[in-house]
Amino acid sequence: MFPVHCQLYFCRLSHEATSELLKNPETRLISCSISATLKAKYPPVPLTDRPQNRHARRWVSIALLSQPAAGSARSRRGPAAWTRAGRGVRAPPDWPQRGARGRCRGGRRREAARRMGTRAGFFEVEILDWKTKEQLCFLDKVEPNATIREIRLMFHKLYPRWYPARQSIKLDPRKSLRDEEILQHLPVGTTATLYFKDLGPQIGWTTVFLIEYTGPLFIYFLFYFRMPFVYGLDERFTSSPHPVVNLACICHSFHYIKRLIETVFVHRFSHGTMPLRNIVKNCLYYWGFAAWLAYYINHPLYTPPSYGKKQINFAVIMFLLCEAGNFSIHVALSDLQKNGSKTRKIPYPTKNPFTWLFFFVSCPNYTYEVGTWISFTIMTQCVPVGLFTLLCFIQMTVWAKDKHCTYLREFKDYPSLRMPIIPFLL
Numbered sequence: 001m002f003p004v005h006c007q008l009y010f011c012r013l014s015h016e017a018t019s020e021l022l023k024n025p026e027t028r029l030i031s032c033s034i035s036a037t038l039k040a041k042y043p044p045v046p047l048t049d050r051p052q053n054r055h056a057r058r059w060v061s062i063a064l065l066s067q068p069a070a071g072s073a074r075s076r077r078g079p080a081a082w083t084r085a086g087r088g089v090r091a092p093p094d095w096p097q098r099g100a101r102g103r104c105r106g107g108r109r110r111e112a113a114r115r116m117g118t119r120a121g122f123f124e125v126e127i128l129d130w131k132t133k134e135q136l137c138f139l140d141k142v143e144p145n146a147t148i149r150e151i152r153l154m155f156h157k158l159y160p161r162w163y164p165a166r167q168s169i170k171l172d173p174r175k176s177l178r179d180e181e182i183l184q185h186l187p188v189g190t191t192a193t194l195y196f197k198d199l200g201p202q203i204g205w206t207t208v209f210l211i212e213y214t215g216p217l218f219i220y221f222l223f224y225f226r227m228p229f230v231y232g233l234d235e236r237f238t239s240s241p242h243p244v245v246n247l248a249c250i251c252h253s254f255h256y257i258k259r260l261i262e263t264v265f266v267h268r269f270s271h272g273t274m275p276l277r278n279i280v281k282n283c284l285y286y287w288g289f290a291a292w293l294a295y296y297i298n299h300p301l302y303t304p305p306s307y308g309k310k311q312i313n314f315a316v317i318m319f320l321l322c323e324a325g326n327f328s329i330h331v332a333l334s335d336l337q338k339n340g341s342k343t344r345k346i347p348y349p350t351k352n353p354f355t356w357l358f359f360f361v362s363c364p365n366y367t368y369e370v371g372t373w374i375s376f377t378i379m380t381q382c383v384p385v386g387l388f389t390l391l392c393f394i395q396m397t398v399w400a401k402d403k404h405c406t407y408l409r410e411f412k413d414y415p416s417l418r419m420p421i422i423p424f425l426l
């Protein structure tokens with residue numbers, strides 16, 4: 001089957017790589033006693049011993065590759081397993097091409113580790129631009145237990161303008177890797193191909209929230225105090241004859257002051273920053289809607305709720321309960337990261353009855369937030385408030401569904417009764 005003196009290469013392959021390999025006419029896969037010998041010598045690590053089983057399971061087979069006549073993959077690096085095995089294996093055309101700055105380096109230790117087929121040696125990490133697939137850097141001798149954070153720092157040394165918070169490092173062009181993920185636990189061989197995306201200039205989350213929430217607070221007052229340029233000169237600095245308008249101003253201010261306090265003292269954001277450009281979008285949303293709502297609620301022609309005090313009292317009680325609930329959930333979520341751990345955990349109900357909504361939904365803070373805006377709509381009986389509430393509900397439902405799916409994916413023992421945002425419904 002092979003020449004007398006032939007060199008064989010073996011590697012662990014994923015399903016996708018195996019099927020690609022089988023498509024390639026130049027590749028000869030052999031399953032013979034050599035494979036058994038190798039397996040005996042290098043027994044596979046039991047799945048339970050691996051920290052990230054879901055990744056480990058992706059490696060499904062051991063392939064033995066001969067050296068076909070034509071084509072060399074050395075200059076066309078694909079996924080690591082492919083290239084390690086892959087002298088003579090043609091990489092599929094859609095795999096990234098090695099750029100002009102590519103280097104193939106490997107010390108004796110790397111070579112020895114490679115020959116032995118173990119993961120004991122250093123790793124090589126090549127980082128490609130996620131769009132152009134051009135190679136941006138090639139890091140050799142990366143410790144197997146290096147985290148993505150450390151790789152970001154190495155990359156930053158080479159490209160000082162891309163500080164770590166600006167970098168999105170991905171294993172495939174869709175999903176960013178988290179800082180704490182460890183290189184050897186990723187589904188890669190000893191040569192890892194990662195993708196880099198520039199997230200643009202960054203701004204801290206706390207600053208973002210402070211800017212976002214301070215705006216509505218002050219904008220609302222411009223309308224409440226009827227500044228000269230708002231409703232016309234005749235109405236300047238007048239006040240509404242309806243007590244509910246004062247109440248609405250108190251509730252609106254309370255809501256945003258609470259959010260500011262939570263931002264500073266309660267939330268522990270795992271992502272330190274967000275792209276600067278997003279702040280314009282977010283501010284337009286929060287500030288614009290605050291102005292719109294305030295304009296109608298404080299308008300001289302505003303008419304109070306149809307059912308008078310009963311409606312207002314009901315709405316105020318509901319508003320306060322929802323605010324208390326929202327705050328309690330934020331405290332419960334913050335407690336999950338009390339010891340500084342940034343690992344995502346399943347949030348559970350605590351002794352605080354407001355957190356018992358966790359029995360039924362994944363994101364009770366959103367449920368309470370929607371409740372807050374529904375009660376504000378009932379209180380003011382104002383169409384723009386109702387529209388804003390609807391928009392908030394849609395936005396938070398999308399996010400809640402996303403978070404719910406992530407919980408289901410990450411935790412096998414995730415409580416099955418929970419829905420994303422509305423108990424038993426949605």
Ligand SMILES: NC(=O)c1ccc[n+]([C@@H]2O[C@H](COP(=O)([O-])OP(=O)(O)OC[C@H]3O[C@@H](n4cnc5c(N)ncnc54)[C@H](OP(=O)(O)O)[C@@H]3O)[C@@H](O)[C@H]2O)c1
Nearest residue numbers: 267268269270271326333334336344345347365366369392
């Ligand atoms: N009116 C609106 O349109 C609107 C829209 C969205 C939000 N809001 C309000 O803003 C609040 C915050 O929104 P958000 O989207 O940032 O809420 P979130 O994603 O639930 O996050 C709130 C905090 O809890 C942490 N957290 C969430 N799940 C966690 C878990 N499983 N383990 C550990 N920590 C966890 C988050 O940390 P990480 O940094 O790690 O995520 C963050 O610090 C909402 O509750 C709501 O009151 C209003």
